[in-house]
Amino acid sequence: MTAGADADTRRDDAVPFTYEQERYYAATPGSAEPGGAASAADLTRKNVQLAYEITGPFDPAVLEAAVRSFVARHDALRMDVLPGAASAPLRAQRVRPLGADERVVDHQDVAAASERQFARYVSLVQSRDFVAPWAEGGRPFAFRVLRYDAHRHAFLAAFQNLVFDSRALDLFVREVWRDYAALAAGGSVKSAAAAAPSFAEAARRQRDRHDPDRLGRALDSWRDRLDHAVRHPWHRPDGAERTESGDVETVLTGDALAALTELGRRAGCTVVQCVVGAFARAVHQHTGRRRLSLWTSMDGRRSAERGVVGMFAGVAPLKVLDAGAALPDVCAEVGGQLLEALRYQRVGGAELAGIRGEFAAEGCAWSPDVYINIRQIRSEGARVRDDGPLRIDSDAYPLRGITFVDPYALHLRCDEYLDRVRVRLVFDGQRVGRPLAEAIMASLVGAPAAEGR
Numbered sequence: 001m002t003a004g005a006d007a008d009t010r011r012d013d014a015v016p017f018t019y020e021q022e023r024y025y026a027a028t029p030g031s032a033e034p035g036g037a038a039s040a041a042d043l044t045r046k047n048v049q050l051a052y053e054i055t056g057p058f059d060p061a062v063l064e065a066a067v068r069s070f071v072a073r074h075d076a077l078r079m080d081v082l083p084g085a086a087s088a089p090l091r092a093q094r095v096r097p098l099g100a101d102e103r104v105v106d107h108q109d110v111a112a113a114s115e116r117q118f119a120r121y122v123s124l125v126q127s128r129d130f131v132a133p134w135a136e137g138g139r140p141f142a143f144r145v146l147r148y149d150a151h152r153h154a155f156l157a158a159f160q161n162l163v164f165d166s167r168a169l170d171l172f173v174r175e176v177w178r179d180y181a182a183l184a185a186g187g188s189v190k191s192a193a194a195a196a197p198s199f200a201e202a203a204r205r206q207r208d209r210h211d212p213d214r215l216g217r218a219l220d221s222w223r224d225r226l227d228h229a230v231r232h233p234w235h236r237p238d239g240a241e242r243t244e245s246g247d248v249e250t251v252l253t254g255d256a257l258a259a260l261t262e263l264g265r266r267a268g269c270t271v272v273q274c275v276v277g278a279f280a281r282a283v284h285q286h287t288g289r290r291r292l293s294l295w296t297s298m299d300g301r302r303s304a305e306r307g308v309v310g311m312f313a314g315v316a317p318l319k320v321l322d323a324g325a326a327l328p329d330v331c332a333e334v335g336g337q338l339l340e341a342l343r344y345q346r347v348g349g350a351e352l353a354g355i356r357g358e359f360a361a362e363g364c365a366w367s368p369d370v371y372i373n374i375r376q377i378r379s380e381g382a383r384v385r386d387d388g389p390l391r392i393d394s395d396a397y398p399l400r401g402i403t404f405v406d407p408y409a410l411h412l413r414c415d416e417y418l419d420r421v422r423v424r425l426v427f428d429g430q431r432v433g434r435p436l437a438e439a440i441m442a443s444l445v446g447a448p449a450a451e452g453r
Helices: 002-010 019-027 061-071 114-129 166-184 189-194 201-206 211-230 254-267 269-286 325-342 350-359 434-451
Strands: 048-055 077-081 094-097 105-109 141-149 152-159 246-250 292-299 315-319 368-374 384-387 389-392 410-416 421-427
Touching: 002 434, 019 114, 019 315, 048 114, 048 166, 061 105, 061 166, 114 141, 114 152, 114 166, 152 166, 166 368, 211 292, 211 315, 211 350, 211 421, 246 254, 254 269, 254 325, 254 434, 269 292, 269 325, 269 368, 269 410, 269 421, 269 434, 292 325, 325 434, 350 410, 421 434
Parallel strands: 105 141, 292 368, 368 410
Antiparallel strands: 048 152, 048 389, 077 094, 141 152, 246 421, 292 315, 384 389, 410 421
């Protein structure tokens, strides 16, 4: 690293990484250990993406104006990663202004022989964007409108995960389609642009709250939870049948969702916390394991920063001491553990590397065998918007040519929408197997209703 690069990290406009960015950065292939200097092009594992099928009367120019407004008011999408991060990892990004004539959406007419061929081409483009690295000097996003004919379009969005998490995705869905509707009706979005909270300011506030005593308590909490993970790894239960790896999926609506909500009221927990509690108890029922180590994604935003687009998502371990207790008690324990992990999220990659070194010196290691991915997608019409003749479907184009290797024995994916909860349990065939995964899912779904009877 050159002296000039080091000086670049000390610029007046340099912005510190959030703790979650720092941990993501340190864990990403291409960066040194710990917190080493990687070029922006190396900071890719998989991007955050959305794909929309749009049928009916649609104005691409209006959508571009809505997208540009989103980029202009949310500075996370105007970030650059600065060099010199190895010596000054906390000052590693800056906001680069949006040029007056800078285009943010790429438009393409696709000469496809059929709608099916068009859809296949769109999927291939989206798959390429999904794994594309952050181009040197480029923006941390790719927006594309592909046109088949006047009444069929695709809109693709991909974001670099270093500056954009799943909560930000929900904000994007809500704001862009809100602004598209306002602009299409002849309105404007100037007032919304003025009110957008700053990611740069939120990152500075997070670091300004640094307290050595609080950091000590946070490290003690992490050591305790990681020690639990070391002591309670996943082992394939006796009698569990080996099968091909796969997944089991269900959607909870109506009476099932009402039962979850009532369980949450009784346990003093959210709906998602109840899903995780029911999952932990189901694992106990079918494996006999009372003590579990779970890993989960956490949104580190404070309540006053819910509208900040940026990267505040981090992975944290949880410890469950009695998965065999009554379901409301398991849900309450899970809820308390989630609060514990959230309270002590502010630990950087270097500190965690130090803890890992402590365990390694004792010949111990941990792995996130059971992982829970939680997303709240509360925007109305997050999957389908039907505005008269105009219909907008999300997740319309599956990724192609990409193989996902899931390292977990069990991976519970829980997406909470306004009117439903989608639960998907991905399992390792060698360590779990389909019969056990299906039994766990059946118990997870049935337990809240049975609890209410």
